[in-house]
Amino acid sequence: MRPALSPTSLVAAAAAALIALPLALAPEATAATHGRTYEVATWGSDRSAGSARHPLRTISRCAELVRPGDSCLIHRGTYREQVTPPAGRKDAPVTFAAYGDGAVTVDGTDTVTGWKDAGGGLVSARTDLPLDASENALFLDGGRAMEGRWPNSGTDPLNPTWAVAEKTSTDQHIDDPALPAGDLTGATVHLWAGSNPWSQQTGTVTATAAGALDFKGGNYRCDPLCMGDKNYRNYYLVGSRATLDQPGEWYYDKAAKTLYLVPPKGGMRGHTVTAKHRSWGIDLSGSSHVTVRGLDLWGTSLRTGKDSTGVLVENLNARYVSEYSTLPMPADDELAVEPGEGHIVVSRILDSGVQLLGTGNTLRDSEIAHSAGTGVLVRGSGNTVTNTYIHDVGWMGSYTPGIEINGSGHTVTHNTVRRTGRGSVDVSWQLNGVPFHNNEIAYNDLSEAMRTSRDGSPFYVCCNLDATGTSVDHNIVHDDDGQVGYYIDNSSGNFLLHHNVAYNTGTRGTFFNGHSGVSLGNRDHHSSYGQGITGASVRLSGATDATGTYVSNIVGMTKTEISGPGDPGPVVRSNLLPPTDPGYTDTRNGELWLRAGSPAIDAGETVAGVTTAVRGAGPDQGAYEYGDAIWSAGCTLPGCQSRVRNDGWTATASDGSDASAAVDGVQTTQWKSAALQAPGQSLTVDLGTPKTVGRLALDAGLDATGHPSGFTVATSRDGERWGKPVAEVSGRSFTQEAVFPTDTVRYLRITLTAPGDTEWGVNEIRLYADGPDAAGTLQAELATDILGTTRGDAATGLLGSGDRFGFRKVRFGAGADRMTLRVAAPGRGVTGLLQVRLDSPKGRIVGVLPVRATGGADTWQEQSAKLLHTVTGTHDVYVVAAAGPRTAAVDWLTFGR
Template sequence: MRLRHLSVLGATAALLTTPVQAQAAQSGHTYHVAPQGSDHAHGTQASPLRTIGACLDLVRPGDTCLIHKGTYREQLTPPSGTEGAPVTIAAYGDGPVSVDGTEKVTGWKDAGGGLIAADTDLPPDPDFNAVFLDNARAAEGRWPNSGADPLNATWAEADTTSTDQHIDDTDLPDADWTGATVHLWAGSNPWAQQTGTATASAPGKLDFKGGNYRCTPLCMGNQPYRNYYLVGSKAALDQPGEWYYDKAAHRLYLVPPKGGIARHTVTAKHRLWGVDLSDSSYVTVRGLDLWGTSLRTGKSSTGVVVDRLHATYISEYSTLPMPPDSDLATEPAEGHIVASRILDSGVQVLGTGNTLKNSEIAQSAGDGVLVRGNGNTVTNNYIHDVGWMGSYTPGIEINGNGHTVTHNTIRRTGRAAIDTAYQINGTEYHDNRIAYNDISEAMRTSRDGSPFYVCCYLNGTGSSIDHNTAHDSSGQNGYYVDNYSGHFKLHHNVAWNTGARGVYFNGHTGPSIANEDHNSSYGVGIGTASSALGGATDASGSYFSNIIGPKPVTATQTGNPLPIVRSNLISATPGYTNAVNGELWLTPGSPAIDAGEVVDGITTDTLGTAPDQGAYEYGAPIWSTGCDLPGCQQRVRHGNWSATASDGSNAAVTVDGDINTRWTGTAPQAAGQSLTVDLGESKTFNRLSLDAGRDTGGQQPYGFTVSVSGDGTHWGEPLARVSGRSFTQDAVFPQQTTARYVRITLTASGPTPWVVNDIRLYGAGPDAASTLQAEKATTVHGMGRGTAATGVLSSGDWVAFRKANVDGKHLTARLNSTCTKGCSLQLRLDAPDGPLAASVPVTGKGDWQEQTVTLKREVTGTHDLYLVAKGTSRLAALDWLTIRP
């Protein structure tokens, strides 16, 4: 039996007996705003104002604007409140409140050549234009054409005779490309993208100016990477929905939808900042939707709280200029092009002591969130589909000191999920806490980086990067502290399917001092080192211990004192629960149990005779990462999957869950070649990711469809069509589908055989066959959440997971209880008093136990799952549950 220094039930009981202070009622006046109101009205609920701006003209500290459902095309510039009396702008709660940054474009006329045009004034800087067709992003005219997903780009490839400012390409259409923007992803090892301007063109040839031509890793020429595309030219308009803005004539050109523009709506961006708090403090913004615009605080802002924001299409731009010298914290240099647009994009939390929480931030050419200043908080947010222009703009860019960035889910980013660029941050990076974040599907438009990336020369004294999970990304590492940075402390982190390494501290022929990694767990899809420090001239004081991983832990042995590497478990079979699915917690008998060493400030919750190795202490509740909002849990649990190829080759590695294994077709790509995946059982999903690795040798599929089948014999029409050549390509279905078999069929030819490293599936909600962590439940009733597990449930309390995808008949729950008689947890469907699917008897002696029961009947489909406590006043704490066949 393992000794316990602290009973979980005792700890949660202490929390539950602490009085909860109710939020003080907002003092001051309350004004109502509704689309049917009048700005000459009194602002009562019966006689509301028409615009939010009119309400903001009236409010004083302590006042509230309650906004009723509707669309508001205006920019909000709230006045400041005070620390004890903030100004509040909040959705009333009767439906969505949309602050729309666009205006309708009308007056369309035939412009010849299959185009229509409208005379309209768009924002002063044409680089930030955005156009929407029927409330969907319309693509700027582009050659070669690409699909609707900007993170799955189609590139042209220049010939090897190209030079730094010249492109030879026999496929380039014969047109006048002068003035077009040339977007480059090229060089010997292109760790960022860049843009230039076409100065002349001829058949198969293009001259351009700009780009980072002095930097060999990032230049066009006879390089391993010669990818480019063209935008910003009328010559590129050739498919429905594409647009071009003639800034001199103030005229917007559009390729109309099939059937004409009638009955379609076109809007264009007019306001970069729908909510501009750059001169405001002590303002609460709650429950607003932003469309085609963003929100920012300012350098002097303090006490701003942004809660339950839903922001979509927040930033758009078409060029990547060198950051102006005024934005730089370091001396100007050509390499600083990587920091382009970091300060121009995203939801921006600047200043001191401001908070962004419980929000969804999606669709941005640049940052998802920029946090800058001191002591700001970004917590429990879902950030996705950002950074597609390919500079260092991440899901969250962290500049400054003392910030708290926790419990965020960040997925599908062009480069890093979390990043710090010293070019604009400077070298100080003190006392930042980055914890309990789930970061995945990063590095969609770059090859040199990681989900967590910081660079360069940074001093991370007092900062802690802990309890994060990084996975399923096409970069090189899970956590990457690059180029001369020191004093970074990492611990209790998890990584799998991150390429070469779990963690890499890169000295890069310079110092890498006092960096640490402790009690971390690394799983499949790591090919070189579990944790490593390399290339350092001075690695003094670095320390690696209590790490579990499949590959060695290494550190350059230089410095005084020399780096410490000890007490680590290197094993392909360390006793993980399920490594392929990232469940890296320990099972009974694991050699990591009680095998770790004590590390001050790190091994603080030890059970047993010594700390365990790895990120999870055996016998303790399993902590989780990410947000608890809808959409935060999507990955479908990997089971006993198999794959067959139409060419007869062995395709098993495409579904082994390891991104470092690769299947290659036996012949150059041709329409009709296919892979068929048997999932072993029916699964519910709405997106398939095909990971083809980090190289661009023409081996990514040039186009494919995805079809599904229930029996492997009868196949319906394709659910998705994909074109593009990015590392990972996503097939998105119009709706959720349930199937056992999935077929990927090529639709285009290519010069080389196609490759597949990994196939993954995602659903619109959590997969109940995965481990549903109780602290990430969509809603809880009657008890509090913890970092791991719930508080103690009493009779009538419940935990709910909304829209879970279920296909099973066995429920397993991990519980901690002291109940001896008459206690149970009931699984009910779709409501707390909905149909009873199972009852789990609850008994225990105050330790964590797994209980499995058979459901009354097999449950399939999408359901809201409620686990309802029945019995005594103090029944059990819940860690996790699953429903499996």
């Protein structure tokens, strides 16, 4: 039987239906039945009545006019203003929505003009930037400009270039002969330093000399977070005119109200500069019962307030929501516990990101990208974040995550969080206090976390929290540079984890850390742990009392570790661990569901309230029940799927060493070059068949020395003819990325461009491009478009004639001529036809599958058909039921040869 739709699944299904529709309907369709509709357009006037023929000019004027039940429909264009909507009522909300004729952008920046020559290769402009100097942001021709910085770094703040201080440095002093000349006094020094730097910190330069500087600040926490003779001595400088030396860098002199810029080559003519003026483009801090639909934010953010309720934000596209260059200690009144110097780790969590505060508010079907701090802050009670794509956030390296959850009764489900400085999802004790009750954190895909930290995890909890009633289930964490997948730290208790998946997460899959305290009521059931975990699938340590801690039905490729379990100890049983082969489908690509004959099938025990969908003689061990539909995690928006499938790539090193570890799919194995880094050293990757790629991640794992100082990427279709490099990367960050124009290629060559004093180390090479890989398993419930059927957590409902689901930008590479679908079909004989169409639901038919009955609506079977011709390139793909009122439910599909 297909799993019943949970309440969160129904939310996701409703969200999917909304995504399939235009962002706004005709004015009369979107207005409240008893309210008035105003229209806003960039060509309007605030003296007009706000009608269709005479629209208002600003959204703010509309906000002044609306009353409960009214709507503001906003036509395409850019609106440089702060919008402060009034409150509606529960039975008559106020609505602010895109009209549907193009993008509506609330822009937090204003244009800077009047540029003049300032000497020394700089230009300047007089401008009054109203924000705190540490929160300024500049955009050049629509791209984020880098504040003057040393050493120079690329445009991606999650790939920073670090300087390395000499071992003679001390906690408030840096020795580095490479320091630039000039007066750096007043600059901000950003530190990632210490023996175990689980957070970063900033200070202010107080004096400079040749090859040395003094600074004041940081949190003075020695050891483990200070500069000195430590394992990590990384730092950079920002915010000094003396550091301006490459095009696009800027410095703002607040006292003189003057902005300095290194102009692009050729000067300022034809270039546009905007500077941030407004932190909160949409400020709902004093509002309730407001709907915000289909708006874009640029260089600004949105927030509700601690008393807000009934706010719905949907189809929000927010970019560059928060910017800052310092990490100050949080104010005492922001902390839920007694203040202490270690609480610098939560710096900026409460003043960054899209903020969902209050009670009963919802953010859904949205994309939040580019934040120095938090992606989304959830604080208060009973708030919901669902079907949202959050990425490229938290680059300043404190505990600011993709999603920060404080309070109780929240629902955080079906989100994709990718590329974060530290955690993907974080719960901070300092801000949350002890209670963390009745939260649901489920069906989230968390990856590429821990980019600027090493001690932590994509899902992180600290400390001493009571999570009674909270469930963390059906999440997938993978490809992260930290130490653990799910980290319940420092005596937190009553966390229920179940049906979770982790692979390529470092030393552990899940870690319950008593830390010389207690581990009360922590549980992990029915979870699956794959490769890239070197220590333990599950570890419990340091607990003086483990009452109620219980681990069962897990499947792992490494052992469990139970040390210091306390008295009484935990229950650990019914687990499948080495040396037994778990029988996973494809560990290289994270497909940890079971193959026929796996010893985990029917080998589990029933756990009340956790074990579901039992098939056969008993429940299976692990996160997936054999024979049932395969559940998936993450959002259904474009961009939520981007990983290029590793079909068995090979790598060749120019020095002849065995480079297989660089592409084996195991992040904890490493290839090392045979000699010190030198320009011209290379790795050549053969993808086996041509793949569509647009981003390469070069991961050095936890190695503090193996990353290169610079490299280029070149591509080839035949391995013989190589064009000019498509990307050039500089700096020495731990995971370095090259972004280049998307192309279909078979070979990639990574070539070093700079020497180094260590060997070159590569733990894993990963590739990405927009849209899913046709050779991968395309989970039907993750379709970006679905019509006429339901969307479950693991499959669609039954499709009848005319029903459909579809994926955007499916990458076929060199081509596919066969398709396989996993279906469940009641009835007898052929129950109907499933057509595969390209580029639109009525597009060209490239495949037809006559579906044969499988024995029931919950009996799954793989059925295949030849495509009508070979499909190449990138296409939107639609599966359409063409005949039969109850053709089939679909679990997944894949294409190949």
